[in-house]
Amino acid sequence: MQIIKEKATLTEVISKLKSKDSSIGFVPTMGALHEGHLSLIRQAAAVCDVVVVSIFINPTQFDNAIDLDKYPRTLDSDIQKLEELNLNVIGFTPSAAELYSNNIQSEHFQFDGLEHKMEGKYRNGHFDGVGTVIKKLFEMVQPDKAFFGEKDYQQLQIIKKLVQCYQLPVEVIACPINREHNGLARSSRNERLIPKIRLEASFIHETLLKAKDKFGIESANQITQWVENEFKAHPYFKLEYFEIADSETLKPITNDVNGKLVRAFIAVYFEDIRLIDNIALNY
DSSP, rough: OOOEOOOHHHHHHHHHHHHHHOEEEEEESOOOOOOHHHHHHHHHHSSSSSEEEEEEEGGGOOOOHHHHHOOOOOOOHHHHHHHHHHHEEEEOOOOOHHHTTTOOOOOOOTTTTTTHHHHHHSSSTHHHHHHHHHHHHHHHHOOEEEEGGGGGGHHHHHHHHHHHHHOOOEEEEOOOBBBBBBBBBOOOGGGSHHHHHHHHHHHHHHHHHHHHHBBBTTOHHHHHHHHHHHHTOOSOOOEEEEEEEEETTOBBSSSSOOOOOEEOOOOOEEEEEEEEEEEESSO
């Protein structure tokens, strides 16, 4: 496995791979690697000759300085996990100054309104930051395929739109949510949860499963009200939002589905730790 910190070195390595017609898979991460990340890397390695894994905590996608400061930083153990995969992996671990050329700020993007829904509504400038860093990384890595987990489903739709808008020659591959034994969606932020709360957090996925059972029997508004009441009664978790939305446009669904594919989306706080999840309701 090779670890690269500089853009110039990465460019040289990618150029050599391209000259050999090697297929390149890409898994962008913010580190604190867990089994969800590793499953993406394995999926990429199964269909690509080499997998580039970026480890970079992107400052421009954080709207909360405390969240950025507390985000887990575990580079040494991350590299060890990559090595233990025993796959053809390149780790790209730039500094913020290196990646942004000392100009650490976001571009502004329009994603047909996708950026204003849910996460975009509650995290100011978040998707400008995501779009900026992913566009930069795609241009550097030049992947044939890029792999993203469906836990960050809205981000996945944003990245697909980014590729479409800029006609980037990369195929975006959606991968199923990887969950802990209790159903909690794997996330680097889970590491900040004390063991008791990490177990209790199964409540989030259990609530989504119950919402799925209700879908088609009760209206979206009724289900939303039920979820809100469930969280009001919970001693640990505070609901930020629960929305039932079109899987493609992310527009809220009220009563009329009309053959659309529909998902439920949720964001929850335990103290200052924010957890998100989602579930397909009718597919």
